[in-house]
Amino acid sequence: MLIVDPSYEIQDALDQTSLVVRLEACGRICYKSEEKITLDSAMPFVKKIAEHGHNSVMEMAVVTLGVQCSAEQFDSFLALEPKYFFIDRFEDEILITGSIRAFRELYVRAGEQELVEALVGFLTDGHPYLFEGVWAGGRGLREKSSIQVRKLDLQEVDGLPAALLAQHRFSGVKFVVNRAVTHEIVRHRPCSFLQESQRYCRYSQDKFDNQVTFIRPMFYEEGTEEFTLWQKAMEDTEQIYLQLLESSTPQAARTVLPNSCKTEIIVYCNLAEWKHIFSLRTTQAAEPSMREVMIPLAAEMKERYPAVFV
Numbered sequence: 111m112l113i114v115d116p117s118y119e120i121q122d123a124l125d126q127t128s129l130v131v132r133l134e135a136c137g138r139i140c141y142k143s144e145e146k147i148t149l150d151s152a153m154p155f156v157k158k159i160a161e162h163g164h165n166s167v168m169e170m171a172v173v174t175l176g177v178q179c180s181a182e183q184f185d186s187f188l189a190l191e192p193k194y195f196f197i198d199r200f201e202d203e204i205l206i207t208g209s210i211r212a213f214r215e216l217y218v219r220a221g222e223q224e225l226v227e228a229l230v231g232f233l234t235d236g237h238p239y240l241f242e243g244v245w246a247g248g249r250g251l252r253e254k255s256s257i258q259v260r261k262l263d264l265q266e267v268d269g270l271p272a273a274l275l276a277q278h279r280f281s282g283v284k285f286v287v288n289r290a291v292t293h294e295i296v297r298h299r300p301c302s303f304l305q306e307s308q309r310y311c312r313y314s315q316d317k318f319d320n321q322v323t324f325i326r327p328m329f330y331e332e333g334t335e336e337f338t339l340w341q342k343a344m345e346d347t348e349q350i351y352l353q354l355l356e357s358s359t360p361q362a363a364r365t366v367l368p369n370s371c372k373t374e375i376i377v378y379c380n381l382a383e384w385k386h387i388f389s390l391r392t393t394q395a396a397e398p399s400m401r402e403v404m405i406p407l408a409a410e411m412k413e414r415y416p417a418v419f420v
């Protein structure tokens with residue numbers, strides 16, 4: 111067995127990639143198949159994911175669109191009560207931020223609405239593969255309408271006033287923590303999550319060094335009686351897990367794995383939600399293993415976005 115320390119990484123580099131590259135990089139965490147990423151693996155991966163209905167992968171990239179349209183067109187859009195979007199007026203535009211999944215599902219539900227067609231049609235022009243099976247070419251409303259749509263680049267989003275920045279700027283963080291911590295993190299409903307799957311990952315494989323990895327418990331110091339007891343429990347569990355894998359599947363064998371098991375999770379949400387998470391997960395009342403990663407993460411986020419994390 112392997113014991114590692116918990117860690118986290120703000121996924122800045124992914125923010126600079128194309129949508130499809132971002133989706134693949136995040137999606138592969140479930141299978142721990144990052145070694146399969148090549149220069150042209152992203153598109154087929156994402157297409158397959160969309161076909162299979164592994165929908166949360168399609169939440170891992172958001173786009174901010176700037177729209178100019180009439181009051182009637184906007185009112186009729188709002189009447190749809192679009193879900194999972196952030197919508198604000200700014201200067202002479204309406205800002206609409208949503209994930210690829212949110213745009214796909216809005217189009218399926220209300221593709222006949224003029225603004226919906228304009229938004230999804232605009233995204234389809236640049237990224238047809240992300241809307242395959244969903245976009246049917248539109249009803250020609252775009253050509254006739256006066257709606258103007260443009261994409262804001264990240265630099266523009268980063269330059270928005272604090273209140274809008276908090277709503278429209280999304281940031282992804284990859285955590286390497288134990289499963290007790292991820293069980294708590296996933297309670298934050300406005301976030302999107304992707305997590306290493308114990309159903310798909312078989313820890314007896316070479317790529318996992320044929321062993322189970324555990325997170326060093328922050329409660330017990332190495333060398334103490336408690337730590338020795340904990341270590342023995344993990345060793346025994348690993349042995350039983352590996353034995354079960356000889357005759358059963360990972361999804362069956364994983365039923366013996368404990369909270370201390372190492373897992374990886376990507377948490378993706380806007381800065382407003384990160385602020386809310388930090389307000390709950392860095393205080394004395396929060397679980398100590400959670401504070402162990404959230405306190406330094408909150409400090410890093412504050413450095414990046416001082417106007418939001420005051």
Ligand SMILES: Cc1cc2nc3c(=O)[nH]c(=O)nc-3n(C[C@H](O)[C@H](O)[C@H](O)COP(=O)(O)OP(=O)(O)OC[C@H]3O[C@@H](n4cnc5c(N)ncnc54)[C@H](O)[C@@H]3O)c2cc1C
Pocket residue numbers: 297298299300386387390391395396397
């Ligand atoms: C110290 C601590 C102890 C806890 N103990 C327990 C426990 O013993 N058992 C347990 O089950 N959970 C426990 N929790 C989890 C806690 O109850 C929340 O589920 C979790 O912290 C998510 O936070 P949230 O609900 O404030 O906001 P999020 O889910 O992060 O949502 C963000 C915001 O969106 C809004 N929102 C989202 N969904 C809804 C909704 N359906 N209705 C209305 N508003 C919504 C709210 O304004 C909310 O503040 C604990 C959390 C903490 C921090």
